Amino acid sequence: MIARLFNFHGGIKPDSHKNESSSLPIAAAPLPPRLTIPLRQSVRSAAHCLVAPGQRVQKGERIGAGEGPLGTDVHASTSGTVVGLAPCAMAHASGLDTLAVVIEPDGKDEWIERRAFDHRAVPRETALRYLSTCGIVGMGGAGFPTHIKLGNGHGIETLVINGAECEPWITCDDRLMRERAVEILSGAAILHELIGARRTLVGIEDNKCEAIAAMREAATRLTAPIEIVAIPARYPAGGEKQLIRVLTGIEIAHGKLGTEFGVQCFNVGTAHAVHRAVHHGEPLVSRIVTLTGNVSHPGNYEVALGTPVETLLALAAPKPDTDRYLMGGPMMGITIADLSVPIGKTSNCIIAASPALFPPPPPELPCIRCGACARACPADLQPFELYWFSRAKNVGKAQEYHLFDCIECGSCAFVCPSHIPLVDYFRFSKSEIWARERELKASDQARERFEFRNYRQEREKEEKAAKLAAKAAETRAKLSGSAAPNEAAAAAADDPKKALIAAALARAKQQAATAESGHMAESNAGSPAAAVPGANPDIGSRRERPHLHDSDATS
Amino acid sequence: MLTALLVMTGIAIVLGAALGYASIRFKVEGNPLVEKIDAILPQTQCGQCGYPGCKPYAEAISNGEADINQCPPGGEEGIRKLADLLGREFKPLSEEHGEEKPKSVARIDEQLCIGCTLCIQACPVDAIVGAAKHMHTVVPALCTGCELCVAPCPVDCIAMTPLPETLETWKWKYPVFDLRSAA
Numbered sequence: 001m002i003a004r005l006f007n008f009h010g011g012i013k014p015d016s017h018k019n020e021s022s023s024l025p026i027a028a029a030p031l032p033p034r035l036t037i038p039l040r041q042s043v044r045s046a047a048h049c050l051v052a053p054g055q056r057v058q059k060g061e062r063i064g065a066g067e068g069p070l071g072t073d074v075h076a077s078t079s080g081t082v083v084g085l086a087p088c089a090m091a092h093a094s095g096l097d098t099l100a101v102v103i104e105p106d107g108k109d110e111w112i113e114r115r116a117f118d119h120r121a122v123p124r125e126t127a128l129r130y131l132s133t134c135g136i137v138g139m140g141g142a143g144f145p146t147h148i149k150l151g152n153g154h155g156i157e158t159l160v161i162n163g164a165e166c167e168p169w170i171t172c173d174d175r176l177m178r179e180r181a182v183e184i185l186s187g188a189a190i191l192h193e194l195i196g197a198r199r200t201l202v203g204i205e206d207n208k209c210e211a212i213a214a215m216r217e218a219a220t221r222l223t224a225p226i227e228i229v230a231i232p233a234r235y236p237a238g239g240e241k242q243l244i245r246v247l248t249g250i251e252i253a254h255g256k257l258g259t260e261f262g263v264q265c266f267n268v269g270t271a272h273a274v275h276r277a278v279h280h281g282e283p284l285v286s287r288i289v290t291l292t293g294n295v296s297h298p299g300n301y302e303v304a305l306g307t308p309v310e311t312l313l314a315l316a317a318p319k320p321d322t323d324r325y326l327m328g329g330p331m332m333g334i335t336i337a338d339l340s341v342p343i344g345k346t347s348n349c350i351i352a353a354s355p356a357l358f359p360p361p362p363p364e365l366p367c368i369r370c371g372a373c374a375r376a377c378p379a380d381l382q383p384f385e386l387y388w389f390s391r392a393k394n395v396g397k398a399q400e401y402h403l404f405d406c407i408e409c410g411s412c413a414f415v416c417p418s419h420i421p422l423v424d425y426f427r428f429s430k431s432e433i434w435a436r437e438r439e440l441k442a443s444d445q446a447r448e449r450f451e452f453r454n455y456r457q458e459r460e461k462e463e464k465a466a467k468l469a470a471k472a473a474e475t476r477a478k479l480s481g482s483a484a485p486n487e488a489a490a491a492a493a494d495d496p497k498k499a500l501i502a503a504a505l506a507r508a509k510q511q512a513a514t515a516e517s518g519h520m521a522e523s524n525a526g527s528p529a530a531a532v533p534g535a536n537p538d539i540g541s542r543r544e545r546p547h548l549h550d551s552d553a554t555s
Numbered sequence: 556m557l558t559a560l561l562v563m564t565g566i567a568i569v570l571g572a573a574l575g576y577a578s579i580r581f582k583v584e585g586n587p588l589v590e591k592i593d594a595i596l597p598q599t600q601c602g603q604c605g606y607p608g609c610k611p612y613a614e615a616i617s618n619g620e621a622d623i624n625q626c627p628p629g630g631e632e633g634i635r636k637l638a639d640l641l642g643r644e645f646k647p648l649s650e651e652h653g654e655e656k657p658k659s660v661a662r663i664d665e666q667l668c669i670g671c672t673l674c675i676q677a678c679p680v681d682a683i684v685g686a687a688k689h690m691h692t693v694v695p696a697l698c699t700g701c702e703l704c705v706a707p708c709p710v711d712c713i714a715m716t717p718l719p720e721t722l723e724t725w726k727w728k729y730p731v732f733d734l735r736s737a738a
Contacts, residue, residue: 040722043722043723090722092722092725093727094720094722094725096720096721096722096725098722364730393729421730424727424730425730427727428726428727428728428729428730430727431725431726431727432726434726435724435726438724439597442598442699443596443597443598444598445697446598446599446600446680446697446699447593447598447609447610449680449681449682449697450598450600450608450609450679450680451610452681453679453680453681454608
């Protein structure tokens with residue numbers, strides 16, 4: 001039993017708007033006519049395709065194999081036929097396309113053969129690899145691969161299960177905890193064993209009374225040391241560092257991670273997915289999505305991954321004055337430009353926005369340096385300083401002021417009396433810094449390659465010169481071997497190049513001489529050697545002979 | 556009087572020896588300014604500045620032979636950084652040296668390539684692979700976009716293609732203040 005709760009700095013209390021969608025139980029969303037399953041699940045990880053168009057796939061069949069250490073596998077979320085590979089818009093602020101497998105469901109929803117996995121019977125690495133092949137990633141928002149977060153199996157004292165769900169409007173974790181508390185805790189117990197923690201704390205905001213009751217009830221049936229803790233509802237209590245602070249009192253320093261302080265955090269949805277994977281042999285193929293906002297029938301649905309947002313929205317019946325749709329919460333979510341975007345592993349909520357519910361922000365006014373943002377910042381930053389530096393594009397300075405500790409929660413922009421879109425400035429600065437780092441890396445590589453090329457050219461030149469010198473030395477050796485060293489040989493010893501030229505010249509003369517002596521031979525029947533005055537009988541090679549002839553002629 | 560003189564001379568000798576030792580012990584090889592300038596330059600090795608590579612241009616800047624506004628790939632930002640480093644005034648990019656273009660990479664039309672190896676010899680960063688009478692190709696990840704391979708190609712099969720925006724390279728835009736909605 002933990003003795004007391006702690007407090008994190010800042011935070012805000014926006015209207016929660018949870019009741020709209022939290023009253024109805026989770027319903028299964030019907031399968032769309034076509035599923036679009038992106039091979040790239042997040043910006044940092046990609047997968048390569050394992051299926052071909054026309055191929056029949058079953059529910060849970062692997063259709064993509066994760067690439068790189070951060071890659072996780074991708075699975076078909078229902079049975080059907082692969083229609084093809086096509087680019088589809090990604091649930092990302094850029095709205096850029098990514099390659100996706102398009103599946104036409106056959107309506108049978110047939111599973112592959114499912115077999116429970118005994119994580120206790122195998123080495124830890126095998127269990128982690130199993131989670132990666134089941135495509136388990138963090139379902140709270142970042143989508144970070146769970147097998148990486150489980151680390152090396154030691155150094156983690158406390159496992160935190162995040163059921164805070166602090167953002168307004170979203171209720172998918174709330175419903176999940178109310179209805180599937182046993183499964184979540186069973187998944188939490190598996191994570192607990194795999195990470196080697198001593199205790200597990202489940203943090204739930206105190207505005208979710210039913211969820212807390214259901215989870216506590218489920219926890220009594222468990223032997224694992226799992227504790228359900230109700231925490232005060234304040235945005236962003238569900239932020240990793242903030243939740244760790246509230247539950248354990250550990251303040252994580254700037255630029256550090258929870259693991260360095262012996263704490264690791266997983267979302268309740270992730271714990272549920274781990275339970276399905278381990279005890280039922282089911283890879284991650286569906287998730288709970290909240291449909292809310294300006295709609296007639298808000299609620300939570302269990303959605304097959306790859307379902308386009310537009311077909312899903314039909315279930316909730318958006319009202320006619322809806323002007324845009326948000327994916328994620330109103331604080332941290334993104335506006336989706338293209339409604340064909342498929343539901344991914346981290347798409348927790350779709351909000352229909354109308355001018356009445358989400359009035360357009362008033363125009364940005366100058367910063368009056370009131371400091372309200374600094375009082376609201378849960379990451380202990382000074383957003384006004386970051387804003388000035390970002391606005392001036394002085395991103396290096398922003399980085400010095402711990403820009404990368406900003407969790408983009410939007411609390412600062414929420415309280416700003418000048419309506420400055422602070423988070424937009426911070427996002428701009430962050431991506432600018434990443435771009436510069438990429439450029440720097442590329443230019444360092446180019447410099448290295450350029451220098452190596454210069455070195456290689458220099459080396460080749462030297463090798464050529466050395467080869468020539470060796471050849472010249474050979475010539476010289478042959479010359480000095482001759483019985484009558486003469487001026488040419490002496491010259492050759494001084495300058496191998498000159499000697500070579502002389503040799504070539506002499507060869508030409510020799511040829512001319514042979515031609516001449518050939519003529520003479522017709523009359524004299526003398527040998528070419530005899531025709532050469534001062535010819536030495538010791539001369540072995542035809543090549544050297546003209547030399548002597550040449551030097552004799554010149555002397 | 557004499558004591559004072561001796562003391563001062565003594566101090567002078569000791570300090571002189573210390574300075575002399577330090578100048579040998581902490582001697583800096585090469586010009587550190589050249590390294591700093593070179594770190595700012597984009598390393599495209601394109602020669603548009605009139606020097607055979609970024610390092611020679613950096614040397615020329617540090618010797619005062621070249622101006623800071625001769626590097627088109629570095630662009631305005633590069634000039635600003637150089638001006639900051641050298642304590643000089645910013646000046647716009649010199650027109651005779653070219654203009655700032657979006658980063659692009661060379662692409663060989665493999666149908667047309669005759670395998671002459673001229674582009675391979677021209678590439679300053681060895682980013683083109685191929686052999687005589689065999690097709691050549693550019694490794695896009697290594698290409699700096701210097702365009703030095705374009706001119707030597709006898710069959711004009713090399714084109715510069717701008718890099719498309721991908722999820723890895725996508726950037727958040729600078730927040731724009733919409734004047735019309737404010738009015």
